[in-house]
Amino acid sequence: MFGNLVRYLDSVVARDPAPRSRWEVLLYPGVWALFYHKIAHRLFNAKLFFLARAVNHFSRFMTAIDIHPGATIGKNFFIDHGFTVIGETATIGDNVTIYQCVTLGGSNPTNGVGGKRHPTLEDNVIVGSGAQIIGPVTIGKRARIGASAVVTESVPEGATMIGVKARSTLVSAETYAKKFMPYGTPCKEPCEPAPNQRVDELEEQIEMLRRQVTALASAAEEEARARKAAELAEPACKGV
Template sequence: MFERLIAYLDSVRARDPAPRSRWEILLYPGVWALGLHRVAHWLFNGKLYFLARLVNHFSRIITAIDIHPGAQIGRNLFIDHGFTVIGETAEIGNNVTIYQCVTLGGTNPTNGKAGKRHPTLRDNVIIGSGAQVIGPIVVGERARVGANAVVTDDVPDGATMIGLKARSTLVPAETWLREFIPYGTPCDEPCEPSATGDRVQQLEGEVAVLRAEIEALKALAAQPLLKNGTDS
């Protein structure tokens, strides 16, 4: 158990350059929220629902992170900062990173069907701050959800989702293979689809042609002045 804790703290340190030691990581609200969730989830599976909720409410008070006791969470989840909500039927894989103010929310329960209502995050997913991932969708392995994106459809493996409503961007293979990208958004790569870049290049080419034409017209306009000056 001690070795698993050390491995978990080291996984957090690999994704966050701020802490100077493992002891500092032990003070993180996300670490406390995950530890208390393990207790609440154990009680929930034992059908001790009131006690599970009691632990859940205590955790929310001290961490500002609300994880329903029924949520299934894999190894090495890192919740950076707080104000995150994870719903009852959410499933989270291994080595997932969630930044502040994220919601893994459910669909409208008024149809009377409980079932699967919340997202499934596969391994190595990164959810940027303020993102809303809603409904029983699947976010594929190594996918990234950018800050403040709203995702309501399945996300392919390795895709980066941005915007309202989130759309997938084309991510180069070398970016997809990176172990970790902070906030889920590759800051040194274009975040718009390639068609936009092609359009920009086209417009820049047209501007260059227009500039050349203007210079040619200026040269033609200056020729009579030069000739008149020579004759005089």
């Protein structure tokens, strides 16, 4: 048991450069939330639902992290900072990292049957801060969910998802994002040429059109002045 704890703490240190020792990691709210969840989950599986909920509520009060006792969580799960909500039928694989203010939320079944209604996160998934993953979708292995992304459809293995509604970046999943990526969001790495590149192109086109319109307006004014001057000069010529 002690060996498993040490391996878990080392896995957190490997993903978070802030702690100077394992002792600091023991103070993380995400570590305590996971500890309480293990207790609540065992009570839930034993059908002691009230006790499981009691432990869940105590954990939420102490850590600001709400993990339903029914959620299934694998090895080395790390919640960085907290303020996260994980639903009852959520399934989380090994070595998954979730940052603050993430929701693994459920869909609202129209047939009145609960069933599987929360996401499944496979091994080595990273979910950036503020992301919302809703419904019984599957997030494939090594996938990255960018900060504040909203995911309502399954994500293929190795993909990086960004935006509202989340879309995949135009990067080959086979050759990219194999290592740990903080917050699940690429920074300074080649990612998606759009939308910034497309916005720049549109701004250049708008500026070119503006210059053309200005030039046409100036030419029209010059032509109008020349025509008026010619009309004023015509009677004088006739008098001569």
